[in-house]
Structure formats: C-alpha cells, structure tokens
Amino acid sequence: MKIVVLTSETIHHAYFVRELVKTFPVEQVLIECNVFTSPFETHHNFEDKRDEYERDIFFNKKGFLLKDVVSVKEFASVNDVEAVRYLKKLQPDIIIVFGTGKVLPEVIQVCPKGIVNLHGGDPEEYRGLDSHLWAIYHKDFTSLITTLHHLNENLDDGSTILQCKIPLTHGMLIHELRRYNTEICIKLVLNAIKMYETHSHFLSKPQRKCGRYYSFMPSVLKEICKIHFEEYTSKL
Numbered sequence: 001m002k003i004v005v006l007t008s009e010t011i012h013h014a015y016f017v018r019e020l021v022k023t024f025p026v027e028q029v030l031i032e033c034n035v036f037t038s039p040f041e042t043h044h045n046f047e048d049k050r051d052e053y054e055r056d057i058f059f060n061k062k063g064f065l066l067k068d069v070v071s072v073k074e075f076a077s078v079n080d081v082e083a084v085r086y087l088k089k090l091q092p093d094i095i096i097v098f099g100t101g102k103v104l105p106e107v108i109q110v111c112p113k114g115i116v117n118l119h120g121g122d123p124e125e126y127r128g129l130d131s132h133l134w135a136i137y138h139k140d141f142t143s144l145i146t147t148l149h150h151l152n153e154n155l156d157d158g159s160t161i162l163q164c165k166i167p168l169t170h171g172m173l174i175h176e177l178r179r180y181n182t183e184i185c186i187k188l189v190l191n192a193i194k195m196y197e198t199h200s201h202f203l204s205k206p207q208r209k210c211g212r213y214y215s216f217m218p219s220v221l222k223e224i225c226k227i228h229f230e231e232y233t234s235k236l
Contacts, residue, residue, distance in 0.1 A: 004092040005029045006078045008099050009066060011051055012182040015058040016098060018069045019186045024193055028090055029072045030083060032100045044222035050175035057179055079104040094196060096189060097151055105153050113201060116161060117151040118185045124207050127156035130217040136225040141232055146184040148192055150204055159204035162188045172233040174226045
C-alpha cells in the first residue's frame, strides 16, 4: 500500500506526519509552498502563543521539519502540472490531504477512490477556512469536531469516513485547540488506513447537507472567539 500526504510546512503538520510514519510508511510528502493570504488583517496574538505551545508539546521546544522524517518534494501548489505529473508517477493507493488549498480535479483523478481530506470542523455546518473558529464565533461548541472525508470536486463535500469531537476541558485556552485537533487527525487517519487494509476501500456515508462556506476570519473576530471559547471552557 502506497501512501502520499499533501500538506504544508507547519508545526502541527510536521507532527502529524511524524506520528503517522510510526505506524504506516509514507512514500512521499508533497509540500505546498504558496501561502494563501487575505486582503484584510487575520493575525491574532493567540496564534503566536499557539505555535510556541505546539513546539513545546510536540517537539520539546525544538525546531522540526517534514524532511526530518520523510521524503518531501515542494511545489508552489499541489495542483501544478508538475505536481500532478509527479503524483501520477508515484501511483499512490491513498492520498491524505491536510492543510492545502482547494484540490483540483486533476489531482483527485490520480487516486479518486483513495484521496481523503482532514477538515477541522463539521462540513455539514462549516465548510472552507477557519471552521473551528467560525463555530466558536457562533457559540456552536457542538461543531468542534474533526472530520475525515472523501475528497471530491466540491469543497468539503465528500462522504464522511470518520468524525470525532474535540475534547474540551475546564480552563482550556484557545491556543491549545489546534493541538487536540491534530491529535484527533492522527487517530482518524490511522483508523481509516486500517479500514482500507481490511476492506480495500474506505467505508463512508454521504453528508446530509452542504454547510455554509466561510473564508478567512478577520483579527477582530478572532478576539471575540477567544473570549467566547475561554468563557465557555471556564464553566466546564
């Protein structure tokens, strides 16, 4: 079984791949280098604290890159002609997408039954970007889940393979949320690959409805999210 991961170079993505390869060999990681930006300010200081926290938790405060654990190849976009050509040459059985831009049909057709996406949220309610934050903004804490779904041509619309709620605890801070989401991503993918080994395909069910699409969250709204989240967890 040949596994390929499409992702970007971040602390939590490096941790995800490091943990994955402890159980299943990964043939190749394709790193998408283009950083998608918004025309308005989106950065909030809790994100700096989040990166420092994850580096501490995942890598004992040390620097870590994807190339430290697996063979990588960089492309501006996973949709580039060169990237698609390279994927076809690899002939993967499974493609795991975690943290890239929208994947185009040319990539999907390389491995249509085996390409899956990790979505931080409930795609039946929140599709697109910053899904967990948009759920928090709406005080919809029941939608703080992680989803593994088939990837199709419609964004975050493929049939659901596995889902899991993110465990929230008393006093949890918003900069800790992505750490737990990442740990769930690892569990979902490991279980899904075992499922594939058993059945030669992923068991899944269609989504009941198509959630609303959300884009980048502005900085000012992230401050509201921080307040909502930490007020909620203080009462758990």
